[in-house]
Amino acid sequence: MDFTLTPEQETFRxxxxxxLEQNIPREWTRRVMASSEVPRPEAYEFLRSxxxxxxxxxxxxxxxxxxxxxxxxxxxxxxxxxxxxxxAKAPPILNVLGVGMAGPTIIAYGTEEQKQRYPAKIxxxxxxxxxxYSEPNAGSDLASLQTRAVKDGDHWVINGQKVWTxxxxxxxxMMLLARTxxxxxxxxxxxxxxxxxxxxxxTVKPLRQITGDAEFNEVxxxxxxxxxxxxxxxxxxxxxxxLTTLMYERLALGFGLQTRxxxxxxxVIELARQMExxxxxxxxxxxxxxKLAQLWIDTEALKYTGARAVTKLLRGELPGPEASTGKMxxxxxxxxxxxxxxxxxxxxxxxxRGGDRAVEGGVWQYTFLRxxxxxxxxxxxxxxxxIIGERVLGLPKG
Amino acid sequence: MDFGFSQExxxxxxxxxxxxxxxxxxxxxRKRMEEPAGVTxxxxxKLAEQGWLGLVYPExxxxxxxxxxxxxVLMEEMGRAVTPGPFFSxxxxxxxxxxxxxxxxxxEWLSRxxxxxxxxxxxxxxxxxxxxxxxxxxxxxxxxxxxVLSGTKLFVPDAHLADVLVTVARISEGATPExxxxxxxxxxxxxxxxxxxxxxxxxTRKLCEVSLRDVQVDGDALLAEGGGGWPALSRxxxxxxxxxxxxxxxxxxxxxxxxxxxxxxxxxxxxxxxxYQGVKHRAADMLVEIENAKSLTYYAAWAVDExxxxxxxxxxxxxxxxxxxxxxxxxxxxxxHGGIGFTWxxxxxxxxxxxxxxxxxxxxxxxxxxxxAQLIL
Numbered sequence: 001m002d003f004t005l006t007p008e009q010e011t012f013r014x015x016x017x018x019x020l021e022q023n024i025p026r027e028w029t030r031r032v033m034a035s036s037e038v039p040r041p042e043a044y045e046f047l048r049s050x051x052x053x054x055x056x057x058x059x060x061x062x063x064x065x066x067x068x069x070x071x072x073x074x075x076x077x078x079x080x081x082x083x084x085x086x087x088a089k090a091p092p093i094l095n096v097l098g099v100g101m102a103g104p105t106i107i108a109y110g111t112e113e114q115k116q117r118y119p120a121k122i123x124x125x126x127x128x129x130x131x132x133y134s135e136p137n138a139g140s141d142l143a144s145l146q147t148r149a150v151k152d153g154d155h156w157v158i159n160g161q162k163v164w165t166x167x168x169x170x171x172x173x174m175m176l177l178a179r180t181x182x183x184x185x186x187x188x189x190x191x192x193x194x195x196x197x198x199x200x201x202x203t204v205k206p207l208r209q210i211t212g213d214a215e216f217n218e219v220x221x222x223x224x225x226x227x228x229x230x231x232x233x234x235x236x237x238x239x240x241x242x243l244t245t246l247m248y249e250r251l252a253l254g255f256g257l258q259t260r261x262x263x264x265x266x267x268v269i270e271l272a273r274q275m276e277x278x279x280x281x282x283x284x285x286x287x288x289x290x291k292l293a294q295l296w297i298d299t300e301a302l303k304y305t306g307a308r309a310v311t312k313l314l315r316g317e318l319p320g321p322e323a324s325t326g327k328m329x330x331x332x333x334x335x336x337x338x339x340x341x342x343x344x345x346x347x348x349x350x351x352x353r354g355g356d357r358a359v360e361g362g363v364w365q366y367t368f369l370r371x372x373x374x375x376x377x378x379x380x381x382x383x384x385x386x387i388i389g390e391r392v393l394g395l396p397k398g
Numbered sequence: 399m400d401f402g403f404s405q406e407x408x409x410x411x412x413x414x415x416x417x418x419x420x421x422x423x424x425x426x427x428r429k430r431m432e433e434p435a436g437v438t439x440x441x442x443x444k445l446a447e448q449g450w451l452g453l454v455y456p457e458x459x460x461x462x463x464x465x466x467x468x469x470x471v472l473m474e475e476m477g478r479a480v481t482p483g484p485f486f487s488x489x490x491x492x493x494x495x496x497x498x499x500x501x502x503x504x505x506e507w508l509s510r511x512x513x514x515x516x517x518x519x520x521x522x523x524x525x526x527x528x529x530x531x532x533x534x535x536x537x538x539x540x541x542x543x544x545x546v547l548s549g550t551k552l553f554v555p556d557a558h559l560a561d562v563l564v565t566v567a568r569i570s571e572g573a574t575p576e577x578x579x580x581x582x583x584x585x586x587x588x589x590x591x592x593x594x595x596x597x598x599x600x601x602t603r604k605l606c607e608v609s610l611r612d613v614q615v616d617g618d619a620l621l622a623e624g625g626g627g628w629p630a631l632s633r634x635x636x637x638x639x640x641x642x643x644x645x646x647x648x649x650x651x652x653x654x655x656x657x658x659x660x661x662x663x664x665x666x667x668x669x670x671x672x673x674y675q676g677v678k679h680r681a682a683d684m685l686v687e688i689e690n691a692k693s694l695t696y697y698a699a700w701a702v703d704e705x706x707x708x709x710x711x712x713x714x715x716x717x718x719x720x721x722x723x724x725x726x727x728x729x730x731x732x733x734x735h736g737g738i739g740f741t742w743x744x745x746x747x748x749x750x751x752x753x754x755x756x757x758x759x760x761x762x763x764x765x766x767x768x769x770x771a772q773l774i775l
Contacts, residue, residue, distance in 0.1 A: 001467050001700045002400045003554045076399060269775065289533065289771035296774050297694070297715045297767070302402070304680075304693035311402040322693065325686040382675070388685055389678035396673040 003028065004334050005080070013080050019057055020088040044170060047094035051125035054093065061099065061123040068107055069120030075310045082255040086262040093256070097167065098122035098129035100253035102175050106194070109233035109241050118194065120172070130171040131193065132162040132219060133242065139164075140383050142177075143186045143239060147221060149178040149193070156180070156193070156231075158201075158224040166377070168204045168217040169199050177238050190238035194230045201225070208398045211369045254306055258299075261334055263366075268292070268341050271360070275344050282344050291340050298333040302326065321392045328384045331374045336370040338364070401696070406519040407471050414475035417448065418653040421631070422479040424745050430482040431601035431748075435559060437483030441515050445485065452512020455496060460509030466637065467705035470644040470696065477648025477754035480748045482602035484517045486645070487555035490638055491518025494564045498581055498622035498630035507562060507583070521551040521584070521608050522631070529635075529761045530571065531575035531628050536610060538567035538580050547582060547613040553759075556608035557593040561586045565610070569625045576628040581621040588613050602748060635700050636713045639760045641694040643716045646724040646756050650688045653731035653749045657681060660735055677734055684727045691716075691723040711773045718766035721757045 005013065025046070052058040055069075062078045064070020071077075093099060103122040106114055120253060138145035147160025158178055168174070174195040181189030187207035195202070201224035233241035272282040282288045286332040309323040341364045342349040353362030375381040389395045403411070421441060430436045445451050454469050455461025469489075476485065492511045495503055495518075509705075510516040526533050536549025549568050556561060563584045570578035584591060590611040598605050622630045658681055661672030669679045698712035728750040732739040739746045757763070 001403065001696065003700060079399075272775075283771075283775045286768075288456070289775065290767045292775065293718070293767035293770040296770060297719050298690075300697075300715055301690035301694050301719060304697045305690055307401040308693055308696070311400055314400070315402065321685060322689045325689050328682075329686055329690065382679070384680035385679040386675065388682035389672070393654075393678075393681055394627060395658060395661055395671075395678050395681065395687060396670050397676070398669075398673045398675060 001017060005076075009076060009080060012077055013084060016059060016081055016084040017088070019059065020084060020090055023057070024088055024090055034208055035046065039079050044093075044094060048125050048128075050091045051093045051095060051123075055124040060093065061103065061119070064103065064107060064119060064123070068115050069123045075313055078255055079307070081309055082259045086259045088192070089263050089266070090259075092260055093125070095122060095125045095128050096253075096256065097131050097175075098127070098173075100256065101131060101363055102129040105175070105192075105241060106232060109192075111229075113229070114194065114232065127172040128167060128170055129173045129175060130165050130168040130197075130219075132165060132168075132176040134164045134176040135161060136163050140380055142243075143190065145177055145179060145190065147176075147178045148182070149180045149226070151180075151228075152225070155225045155279045156191075156228060158193075158195070158221040158226060160221050162219040162221075164207070164216050164377070165204075165219050166216045168197070168219050169206050169214070173197060173241070174219070177242050180238075181236050184236065187239045189236055190203060190242070191235050192232040192238035192241040193226055194232055195224070195226060196230075197222050209370075210372065211366055213366075241393060254330070257326075257334075258303055258306060261302070261330060261337070264334070264337055265295055268344070271341060271364070272344050275346070275348075275359070277344075277346060288340075288344070291343070295333065295337055295340060298329070298336070302329050305329070309329070321388075324388050324392050327378065328388070329380055331381055333346060333372050335375055338368040342368055401700075403467070403471065407468060410468060411471045411475060413448075414472050415451075415478070417444075418475055418479035418481060422481050424748075427480055427482055427602060427745075427748060434595055435483075436556065436602070436604045437559075441483065446512070446514030449512075451488065451514050452484070452492075452508065455492060455508045455512055455540055459496075459504050462512075462513040466640070467696075467699045469641055470699040473641045473644035474648035477508075477650075477752075478652045480652075480745070480752055481650060484519070484556035484559050484604075486520040486638075486642070487557075487560065488517045489641065490520035490555070490634070491560070491562060491564045493637055494520060494581060494631065495583075495621065497634050498627065500621075502618075503583065503621060506692065510561075517556065517559050518562045518564065519554055519556050519560040520634075521554045521557060521563045521565040522635075523551065523553045525550055525552045527552070529765060531579060534566050534568050534575070534579055536565070536567040538569045540569070540580060541614070544614055545580070545582065546587045547584065547610045547615065551608040551609050551610070554593075554608045556604050557608045558595045558604065560593075563591070563608065564621070565608075566627065566631060567610075578625040579628040579631070580625055581627040581631060582615055583619045583621065584610075584613060584615060586677035588615070590614070598755065600748075600751035602752060603755045612689045628757065634762055636710060639717050640695065640698045640702050641693075641715050642756055642759060643698065643713075643720040645722045646753065647692050647695050649749050649752055649756075650684075650691060650720075650724040650727040653690055653728050653746060654681065654684050656746065657684070657731045657734050660666070664736075671734075680730055680734060684730050687723040688727060691720045693748045694719050711770060714761075714766040714769040714773070717761060718763045718770060721763040722765070724753040725757055 020110050024285055058071055061070040066072045072332040106118050133142055135145050149156040149158050174197055176193040176195040177190055179189050180191040201222040203220040205218045207218055208214050269398045275282050277285055305322045309319050345359050348359045351358040352365050390397055449462040450472055452461035453464050488511055495507050511518055521722040524533055524535060538547050539544040565582045565584045567579045567580055568578055572578040592609040594607045596605050596607055661677050662670055664671045692720040694716040698716040700713040701709040732746050738744055
C-alpha cells in the first residue's frame with residue numbers, strides 16, 4: 001500500500017498544476033463553479049471553448065490511444081489530472097457523454113475508419129454527442145425499445161422516438177439504439193448506430209425540466225436514412241455494444257463526477273461559512289457540523305473506493321465489488337449535498353435566480369433541482385441496486 | 399500509487415482466515431462468552447506461535463516487526479470470526495509501551511506480551527465516559543521516588559486478565575487539560591488495585607471497572623516524559639482506532655456474507671428471498687457501505703503507518719463511517735434473516751452486539767464527525 005507517485009508522475013502532476021493555474025478562465029467565477037455536475041445551458045459556449053483548450057493542451061482523453069486523439073497514459077495519470085482539477089476548481093467539460101461513453105465505445109467496437117473519424121473530435125468538442133437510448137416505453141427496461149431500423153439497399157431507415165435525451169438540441173451525433181430484428185428475442189435484435197443529427201427526418205423538441213430549463217429533449221425519427229457504414233459493432237449486436245459499459249468508461253466517468261463533487265463540497269462549506277443561523281455562522285452549529293463532516297467523509301470514501309478500483313486495473317486484475325458501487329454512492333452523496341446547501345440557506349433557499357436576494361445568484365436552487373435527476377439518469381438507483389445484488393452478491397434475478 | 403495489499407499481506411489474510419475458521423469456531427466463541435477469561439491458554443499460545451501477539455513490535459523486542467497495514471489485515475480477519483479474548487486489550491498496552499516506553503520498559507514488557515507470557519490493557523476512560531483529556535481525573539500524586547494513583551477507571555477491556563495495566567492519570571493541573579497527564583505501568587496485584595468484571599451486552603468483550611485506591615508505583619513505572627503522556631496516548635488511540643475499524647469491517651463483511659448466503663436458499667412465496675427487491679436492495683446498500691468503510695479504513699491504516707499529517711483526519715473519518723456501517727449491516731442482517739436471526743442460537747447477535755460495543759469504543763460516529771468538523775471547518 002503506497003500513495004506516493006513516481007518522479008515521472010510527479011512531473012506530470014506539476015505540469016497539470018501549472019497549466020491549470022495559467023489557463024483557468026478568469027470569468028469562471030465561484031458562482032458558476034457551484035454548478036457541480038451537468039453543464040448549465042447558459043454556459044455551453046464557454047464550456048465548449050474550455051474543453052477545446054484542454055484538448056489542445058493534451059489534458060483530456062488521457063487513457064485513449066494516441067492514434068485516436070488520446071495520450072495512451074494510464075488511469076493513474078487520469079486520477080492525478082482529476083485531483084488537480086478538483087484543487088484548481090476547474091470548469092467541467094461539455095461533451096460529457098461523448099467523452100464518457102461514445103468515444104470509449106467506438107474505440108472498443110469501431111472499424112478503423114470509425115476510430116479515425118470520431119474520437120478526436122469528441123475530445124476537442126468539435127462534435128457533441130448525445131445518447132439515444134431511452135424511449136417513452138423503454139426506460140429501465142431498455143431492451144424493450146421500439147424505434148425501428150429497416151434495411152433498404154445500403155441504408156437503414158429509422159422510425160420512432162427517443163426521450164430524455166440530454167444535450168440533443170446542441171448535439172452533432174447520437175449513439176442510437178434501434179430494433180433491427182423484431183422477431184428475435186428482445187436483447188438480440190438491437191443495433192447500435194452512429195447517427196448524424198443533421199440528417200433529414202430528425203426532429204429535436206426540447207423538454208422543459210423541473211429546473212425550468214430545457215436541457216433534455218424528445219427526438220423523433222421520420223424515415224431517417226442512415227448509411228450502413230454507421231453501424232457500430234455489427235447488426236443485431238447493439239445490446240452488447242450499448243451495455244457492455246466497460247469498467248474503464250465507468251471509471252473515467254467516475255473521475256469526472258468525483259471531481260465535480262469535491263468542488264461542490266468545498267463550495268458548500270464556503271457557503272456555510274458565510275450564512276448564519278440564529279445569529280452565528282452555520283459552521284458553528286452543532287447539527288450542521290455533523291452533516292458537513294459526514295458529507296466530507298462520504299466524498300472521501302468515494303475517492304478511496306475509486307482508488308482501490310484503479311489499483312486493481314493498474315495491476316491487471318479484474319475489478320472487484322468496489323468498482324460497481326461508484327455511481328450509486330455518488331448519487332446519494334450529491335443529492336445529500338444539495339439538500340444541505342438548501343438547509344444552509346434556510347428561508348433563502350426559496351429564492352430563485354432573477355432576484356437580487358437569491359443566494360449566489362440562485363445557482364444552488366438550480367443544482368438542487370437538477371440533482372433529482374441523478375438517481376434516474378444513467379441507470380436508476382433501483383437498477384443499480386439490482387445490478388449490485390445480482391452481479392456482485394450473486395442473488396437470483398426476480 | 400498502489401492502494402491494495404501486497405502478496406505477503408494476502409497470504410497473512412488467508413492464513414489468519416484458515417486459522418480462525420479452525421480455532422475460533424462459533425462453538426469456541428460461545429464457550430468463551432460464558433467464562434470470565436474469554437480465552438483459553440491453548441488459543442493464546444497458538445496466537446503467540448503465529449507471531450500475531452507481537453506482530454507490529456520490532457524484532458529486538460520479540461516482535462515480528464511488521465507494519466500497521468499488516469495488523470489491519472489480521473484485525474479484519476479477527477473481526478470476521480468475532481474473536482473473543484484479550485488480543486485487542488493487550489495490543490493497546492503494547493502499542494502504548496512501544497510508543498512511550500523507555501528501552502528498558504519495552505524490553506521488559508513487549509517481549510513478554512509478544513511471547514504470550516503476559517497480557518495487558520489500557521486503563522484510560524472513567525465513569526464520566528469522556529474520550530478527551532478533560533476526562534482524565536484519576537490522580538497520580540508524587541510520593542518520594544514514585545507516585546500514588548487514585549481514581550476509578552471504567553470500560554477497561556480485560557483488566558481482570560491483565561498482568562500490566564497501562565494507567566492514565568493526572569500528575570498535575572496544567573493550562574490545558576492535555577497537560578500534566580502521565581502513563582503508568584501498574585502491575586497486576588498491586589496493593590489498592592481492584593478490578594471488577596462487569597456484565598456486558600457483547601459477551602465477547604469483557605469490560606471492567608478498575609479502582610485505584612492509593613496504589614503506589616515506582617518512579618520507573620512512568621512512561622513518556624513526565625506529564626507529557628497525552629500526545630503519546632493520542633497517537634496510540636489513533637492507531638488503535640484504525641485497528642478497531644479494521645476489525646469492524648471484517649465483522650460487517652461477515653454478516654453480509656451470511657445474509658447473501660441465506661437469501662439464496664431461503665424460499666418464500668415459491669422463490670429465494672434474495673430475488674425480491676426488498677431484500678436485494680438492502681443487501682446492495684450494505685455492500686456499498688461496507689466497501690466504503692474498507693476504503694476509509696485502509697487509507698487510515700496507511701496514513702497512521704506513514705505518520706502523514708492527515709492521519710488524525712483519516713482515523714476519525716474511518717471511525718465515524720465504520721461505526722455507522724457495521725451497526726447498519728448487523729441490524730440489516732438480522733432483519734433479512736427474519737425470526738431465525740433473532741434467536742440466541744444464530745450467530746448474528748454476536749456481530750450485532752460487537753457492532754454496538756465497537757461503536758462506543760474510542761468515540762462513536764457523532765464524536766468523530768465533530769473531530770472531522772474541527773479539522774475541515
